[in-house]
Amino acid sequence: MMLAQCFLLLLCLPSFATALLPPPFVNYRPIIGVLAQQSETPDLPGDTYINAEYIKFLEFAGARVVPILVSKPASYYKAIFSKINGVLFPGGSVDETRSPYALAGRILYDLAIQAIDNGDYFPLWGTCLGFQFLACATANTNFLNHTDSYNMTLPLQLSQDYKNSRMFGTAPESVMMYLMNEAVTENFHHDSVLLNRFLNDPKLTSFYRLLSYNGDRRGVHFVSTFEAFDYPIYGSQWHPEVVLFGWATDHDITHSLHAIAVSQYIANFFVTEARRNKHRFTDPEDEANSMIEKHRLFYLNDGTYVQRYYFNSTHN
Ligand SMILES: *[C@@H]1O[C@H](CO)[C@@H](O)[C@H](O)[C@H]1NC(C)=O
Ligand SMILES: *[C@@H]1O[C@H](CO)[C@@H](O)[C@H](O)[C@H]1NC(C)=O
Numbered sequence: 001m002m003l004a005q006c007f008l009l010l011l012c013l014p015s016f017a018t019a020l021l022p023p024p025f026v027n028y029r030p031i032i033g034v035l036a037q038q039s040e041t042p043d044l045p046g047d048t049y050i051n052a053e054y055i056k057f058l059e060f061a062g063a064r065v066v067p068i069l070v071s072k073p074a075s076y077y078k079a080i081f082s083k084i085n086g087v088l089f090p091g092g093s094v095d096e097t098r099s100p101y102a103l104a105g106r107i108l109y110d111l112a113i114q115a116i117d118n119g120d121y122f123p124l125w126g127t128c129l130g131f132q133f134l135a136c137a138t139a140n141t142n143f144l145n146h147t148d149s150y151n152m153t154l155p156l157q158l159s160q161d162y163k164n165s166r167m168f169g170t171a172p173e174s175v176m177m178y179l180m181n182e183a184v185t186e187n188f189h190h191d192s193v194l195l196n197r198f199l200n201d202p203k204l205t206s207f208y209r210l211l212s213y214n215g216d217r218r219g220v221h222f223v224s225t226f227e228a229f230d231y232p233i234y235g236s237q238w239h240p241e242v243v244l245f246g247w248a249t250d251h252d253i254t255h256s257l258h259a260i261a262v263s264q265y266i267a268n269f270f271v272t273e274a275r276r277n278k279h280r281f282t283d284p285e286d287e288a289n290s291m292i293e294k295h296r297l298f299y300l301n302d303g304t305y306v307q308r309y310y311f312n313s314t315h316n
């Protein structure tokens with residue numbers, strides 16, 4: 001009798017497992033959407049862009065990529081959402097709540113929440129600006145504060161709870177040792193989700209498991225990694241793709257083997273999440289025409305960015 005009760009309790013309580021159990025792989029041809037954003041200046045070769053590092057990051061892990069343009073009608077996002085297996089919100093420099101990136105992102109975020117609530121495992125990843133966008137979308141307000149954190153390479157200060165996470169709970173021990181003890185994460189942000197503000201916001205603490213935080217140059221703590229408890233939604237304030245594919249000459253980016261191992265782990269983790277739903281293109285021609293390869297890659301080498309895809313969002 002006692003034994004049976006214990007057994008039942010173990011089954012029911014998600015105390016040491018994660019709340020959300022990832023379903024098995026159902027798709028070995030994941031296609032991930034990456035959101036574009038407005039170009040910084042009008043003299044560039046297109047009105048919107050995606051930095052090539054994000055594309056390579058996903059391709060490295062076995063995914064194909066479809067660009068998602070901004071300033072399109074809701075029907076465009078709804079259609080694309082049904083064909084792709086995940087979305088990556090990249091870093092950049094547009095407004096986190098009011099830009100076309102944020103407005104398009106909000107439509108995709110809402111579609112993902114709705115789909116996941118209906119049992120569809122649709123993962124989202126936000127890097128840097130994308131991370132900030134996710135926090136703002138969940139809080140439903142601009143949740144950012146200025147920090148002195150641009151151009152810092154840092155180890156993560158892991159939360160106590162990281163072991164219960166999907167992202168880090170089953171990561172190789174070596175990856176966790178590197179993350180904890182070595183400067184393997186690249187930070188290029190002027191805004192942050194402050195740790196104290198996060199911890200005092202029930203909307204964010206009930207939605208996201210805090211995985212790590214860091215201090216800026218003044219010792220102000222910001223959230224550096226989170227994942228949603230009940231949704232396959234993940235964010236890093238740091239840039240794993242830059243360690244692998246970023247060769248900016250005016251920054252001191254680490255390319256240590258340990259930083260590369262961490263970044264490759266993250267790419268594999270996210271693309272693996274995208275193998276767990278069956279969204280697909282129904283028309284092979286539409287599929288082929290939607291791929292990033294159809295778009296023009298430009299060589300910048302301006303000191304910060306090496307390669308970019310540019311788009312004219314208003315025309316194509
Ligand atoms: C963070 O930003 C909010 C909104 O702008 C502001 O009210 C708050 O004082 C800021 N907090 C800190 C610690 O700077
Ligand atoms: C970034 O930091 C490195 C030193 O770690 C420095 O050499 C470089 O000039 C900095 N770049 C920028 C753009 O701040």
Ligand SMILES: *[C@@H]1O[C@H](CO)[C@@H](O)[C@H](O)[C@H]1NC(C)=O
Nearest residue numbers: 045046047296309310311312
């Ligand atoms: C965008 O439009 C401008 C002006 O017509 C053109 O010069 C540029 O090549 C276009 N960019 C792309 C990526 O097609």
